[in-house]
Amino acid sequence: MKNSPLYKGSLTTIIMKLLEENGRMYGYEITQKVKKTTNGELNITEGALYPALHKLEAEGLLDVEVAKVDNRMRKYYKLTESGKKETVNRLEELEEFIRNMQTLVNPKTNPDLQF
Template sequence: MKSTNLYKGSLITIILKLLNEHDSMYGYEITQKVKEITKDELQLTEGALYPALHKLEAQGLLDVEVIKIGNRVRKYYKLTEAGTKETVDKLAELESYIRNMRALVNPKFRLE
């Protein structure tokens, strides 16, 4: 991955967006989906993902369902109604950021 710092500020938005697209997901599933979508460009670590999930849960944006599968216990995360609203807000905020960065950076290169 080129720059993890650019992604760190978007981690919450990434998680919310994925949970908005999928009814519920467990942590490892989220890491694998991010890896798949970004073609291995971005790899979420457990050390980054789980604190973010716990923070979202504490804020009332996620519901957690614990399911026992064989000898394993999995926590499935799902958006609450407030989480769905926050997803819309975060995506709008991110779109505005991207639009402003494009205007500031202006990707038109000039060879002179």
């Protein structure tokens, strides 16, 4: 199920959740954390990650810090205060979506739902 279109709509929420948990992260670190956490089931490409990071930054949800690491400049991303609040909102929305999908896919778990 690698790189399923189902994940694409959740990419920014995934990024924000990781930054909430880890403080600040750089791009490659985000891709590797997702890959490791999902046992290789989800691979975020640079072509998907960086536009999402830039969009979140433009929306004022991320701050960028630049640091020199091994004679290279590295960009670290972290949530702004409004980004922290928006992360809570997006996670609640995603959890509600997942619950609704589970109910629709497996109506036996909800006896009130009759088809």
